[in-house]
Amino acid sequence: MCGIVGHIGPNNSIAVVLEGLKRLEYRGYDSAGVCFKKELGELDLHKKMGKVDNLKEAIAPLEVESHTCIGHTRWATHGEVNDLNAHPHLSDTITIDDDRSISIVHNGIIENHNELRLEIKAAGLKFTSDTDSEVFLGLMVIELLANVSLHDAVINSFKKIRGNSAFVIIMKGSREMLSIKRGAPLVCGVNIGSGEALVSSDPYALVGTADDIIFPEDDVLCSLSVEHEGLIKFYEMDKSESKRYKLKKQEMSLEISDKGDYEHFMLKEIYEQPHLIRALSQYYTLGPGKELLASIINESPKRIHIIACGTAWHAGLVIKNFIEKIARISCVVELASEFRYRDPILFTDEVGLFISQSGETADTLAAQALCKENGLKTFAIVNVEGSTLYRECDYNLLIKAGMEIGVASTKAFTQQALTGFLMTSAMSDTLNADNIAQKFSLLADRIQDLLDNVTNIKEIAEAIYLHKGFIFTGRGREYPIAFEGALKLKEIAYVHAEGYASGELKHGPIALIDDLMVNIALISDELYEKTFSNIEEVKARRGVIVTIGPENDKNAISLSDYYIPLCLEGLEELTPLYMNVATQLLAYYMAKFKGTDIDKPRNLAKSVTVE
Numbered sequence: 001m002c003g004i005v006g007h008i009g010p011n012n013s014i015a016v017v018l019e020g021l022k023r024l025e026y027r028g029y030d031s032a033g034v035c036f037k038k039e040l041g042e043l044d045l046h047k048k049m050g051k052v053d054n055l056k057e058a059i060a061p062l063e064v065e066s067h068t069c070i071g072h073t074r075w076a077t078h079g080e081v082n083d084l085n086a087h088p089h090l091s092d093t094i095t096i097d098d099d100r101s102i103s104i105v106h107n108g109i110i111e112n113h114n115e116l117r118l119e120i121k122a123a124g125l126k127f128t129s130d131t132d133s134e135v136f137l138g139l140m141v142i143e144l145l146a147n148v149s150l151h152d153a154v155i156n157s158f159k160k161i162r163g164n165s166a167f168v169i170i171m172k173g174s175r176e177m178l179s180i181k182r183g184a185p186l187v188c189g190v191n192i193g194s195g196e197a198l199v200s201s202d203p204y205a206l207v208g209t210a211d212d213i214i215f216p217e218d219d220v221l222c223s224l225s226v227e228h229e230g231l232i233k234f235y236e237m238d239k240s241e242s243k244r245y246k247l248k249k250q251e252m253s254l255e256i257s258d259k260g261d262y263e264h265f266m267l268k269e270i271y272e273q274p275h276l277i278r279a280l281s282q283y284y285t286l287g288p289g290k291e292l293l294a295s296i297i298n299e300s301p302k303r304i305h306i307i308a309c310g311t312a313w314h315a316g317l318v319i320k321n322f323i324e325k326i327a328r329i330s331c332v333v334e335l336a337s338e339f340r341y342r343d344p345i346l347f348t349d350e351v352g353l354f355i356s357q358s359g360e361t362a363d364t365l366a367a368q369a370l371c372k373e374n375g376l377k378t379f380a381i382v383n384v385e386g387s388t389l390y391r392e393c394d395y396n397l398l399i400k401a402g403m404e405i406g407v408a409s410t411k412a413f414t415q416q417a418l419t420g421f422l423m424t425s426a427m428s429d430t431l432n433a434d435n436i437a438q439k440f441s442l443l444a445d446r447i448q449d450l451l452d453n454v455t456n457i458k459e460i461a462e463a464i465y466l467h468k469g470f471i472f473t474g475r476g477r478e479y480p481i482a483f484e485g486a487l488k489l490k491e492i493a494y495v496h497a498e499g500y501a502s503g504e505l506k507h508g509p510i511a512l513i514d515d516l517m518v519n520i521a522l523i524s525d526e527l528y529e530k531t532f533s534n535i536e537e538v539k540a541r542r543g544v545i546v547t548i549g550p551e552n553d554k555n556a557i558s559l560s561d562y563y564i565p566l567c568l569e570g571l572e573e574l575t576p577l578y579m580n581v582a583t584q585l586l587a588y589y590m591a592k593f594k595g596t597d598i599d600k601p602r603n604l605a606k607s608v609t610v611e
C-alpha cells in the first residue's frame with residue numbers, strides 16, 4: 001500500500017528519497033511523487049502517475065539538490081489514479097502566507113473525511129484532489145491561519161481525524177520535518193555520523209542510510225531536524241517529551257533486494273525454500289529459537305483462534321490440522337476482516353495466534369488488539385521482526401523467511417506453516433530436535449528435486465494457461481493447498497481460479513465442468529480413494545485433469561490429462577507443503593506465458609495496511 005519516505009541531511013535528499021521509493025515499489029502502488037525544499041526553502045512539488053522511474057525522469061532535467069525532501073508511492077483508495085491525486089499534497093499559497101506553505105504525505109484512511117471536507121470548504125478552502133489525505137492538509141491550513149505553531153497545527157489536526165494513518169509534514173519556514181501515526185506503520189532512522197535523519201513506512205527504505213532505526217508508538221509526534229541533538233526528538237500530544245519509542249540497530253542489508261540470476265523475485269523466493277526450511281529447523285532446535293519454543297511448552301490453552309488474511313490464512317488452515325491432530329487442542333481459523341466485526345466469544349484461557357508475513361496487515365492488527373482487550377494471550381507467527389504485530393504480541397515466532405519482495409507470497413507460506421508445526425510440537429511436548437531435523441531435511445530435499453526438474457510443469461502450464469477456468473481440489477491435509485494454489489494463480493496469472501474441498505464439487509461447482517475447465521487435483525495417501533473418485537467424476541464430465549500426486553501411481557496417471565509426479569513417501573503431515581511448491585511453480589509459469597507483471601501484479605499491494 002502507500003509508501004512514505006522523508007529525508008533531511010547533508011546528502012541530496014531527493015536522491016535518497018527516490019531510492020527509498022524505488023525500494024518500496026514491491027509494496028504495490030500506482031503513482032509517485034516528491035516535494036523538496038529549494039535553496040530559499042520554497043517547496044517544489046513533482047508527482048506522476050505510474051512508476052517511480054517516470055517521476056525520476058521528470059525530475060532529472062532540473063539537476064537540483066535539496067536537503068529536505070518527502071516522497072510517496074500511492075495505492076489509490078479515495079479518488080482515481082491520476083497525477084492530481086498522487087501525493088505529496090501542497091497547501092494553497094493563496095490562503096496561507098508563503099512562509100507557512102506546507103506539504104504532506106499520508107498512508108492510511110481518514111474515515112471521517114466527508115464531514116471534515118464540509119468544515120474545510122466552509123472555511124473557504126479549496127481542494128485540488130479527490131483524496132481523503134488532502135483533508136488533513138486542509139485542517140492544518142485552518143490551524144495555521146489561526147496562527148498556531150506548526151506542532152500545534154499537526155496535533156490539533158491529527159486529533160480530528162478518525163482511522164489508521166501516518167503523515168509526514170514539511171513547512172517552508174521551518175527546519176523540522178514532522179511525522180505522526182496511529183495504527184499505521186512508521187519508522188524513523190538516523191545516521192549520526194553523516195548527520196542524516198529519515199522517516200518511512202518501511203524500514204527497508206532506510207537500509208544503507210540509517211544505522212539506528214526507531215519505532216515510535218501511536219500518537220507520538222516525531223520531529224526530525226539537523227538542529228536537534230541526535231537529529232530526532234519525540235513529543236506527546238501535550239507537547240511534553242515522549243519516551244514512547246523503541247530504538248534498534250539496523251540489521252538489514254541491501255543484498256536481499258538482488259534478484260541474482262532469477263528473472264523474478266517470486267521465482268527466486270520459490271527457490272530459496274529448501275535452504276530456508278533447513279535454517280528454520282536449526283534456528284528452533286539448536287539456535288536462538290529453542291528457548292522461545294521451550295517457553296511455550298507450558299501453554300495449554302482451551303482453544304486457539306488462528307487469525308490472518310490471504311495466504312497467511314491458508315497457512316493457518318494447515319496449522320489448524322497440526323494443532324488438532326498433534327496437540328489435540330481445539331482450534332478455529334478466522335479471517336481477520338470478519339473476526340474483528342462479529343463480536344466473537346472469547347475466553348481468557350484461550351490463545352489468539354496471528355499469522356502475518358508483514359506484521360502490518362490492518363485487519364490482523366485490529367483482531368490482535370481485540371483479543372488482547374479480552375484478556376487472551378497473543379502469539380504471532382511473523383516474518384518482519386519489529387513490525388507492529390511483532391511488537392504487540394506476547395510471543396513472537398519468527399518464520400525466518402528473509403525479505404519477501406514478490407507480492408505473491410510463496411516462501412513465507414511454507415515457513416509460516418512449518419513454524420506452526422514447530423509451535424505445535426512444543427505445545428504438545430513432542431519436539432525432538434533430531435526428528436525435526438530429519439523431517440524438515442526430507443521436505444527440503446524433495447522440494448529441491450522438484451525445483452531441479454521443472455520442465456514438465458512448464459509444459460503443462462503452456463498447455464493449459466488459456467483455458468476458461470481452474471478449480472483446485474484437495475481433501476484433508478491438502479484442502480488448504482487447494483485454496484492457496486487457486487489464490488496464487490488468480491494473483492499473478494489473472495485467471496479465474498477457485499479452491500474447493502474435493503467432496504464439495506458435487507454440491508455445486510461441478511456444474512461448471514466442461515472441456516474448457518481445468519481441475520487441478522491434489523491427491524495423496526490421505527483419503528486416497530475418496531479423492532480419486534472425485535477426480536473421476538470430473539473426468540466423466542470431460543473436465544481437463546491436472547493431477548499433482550504420488551509418483552508411479554499408474555491409475556492416477558492414466559486418469560489424468562497431465563500429471564505432476566511427486567515422491568511423497570515419508571513426508572506424512574508435511575506433504576501439503578511439498579505439493580504447494582508444485583502449485584507455486586504452475587502459477588508462475590502460467591503467468592509467464594500470459595506475460596503478466598509477476599512480481600507486482602496489478603491492483604495488489606504487498607502489505608495491506610488499510611481495511
Ligand code: M6R
Binds near residue numbers: 310356359
Ligand atoms: O503480510 P500478511 O501476511 O499479513 O498479508 C496477508 C495477505 O495480504 C497476503 O498473504 C496476500 O494474500 C498475498 N498477496 C498472497 O500472495
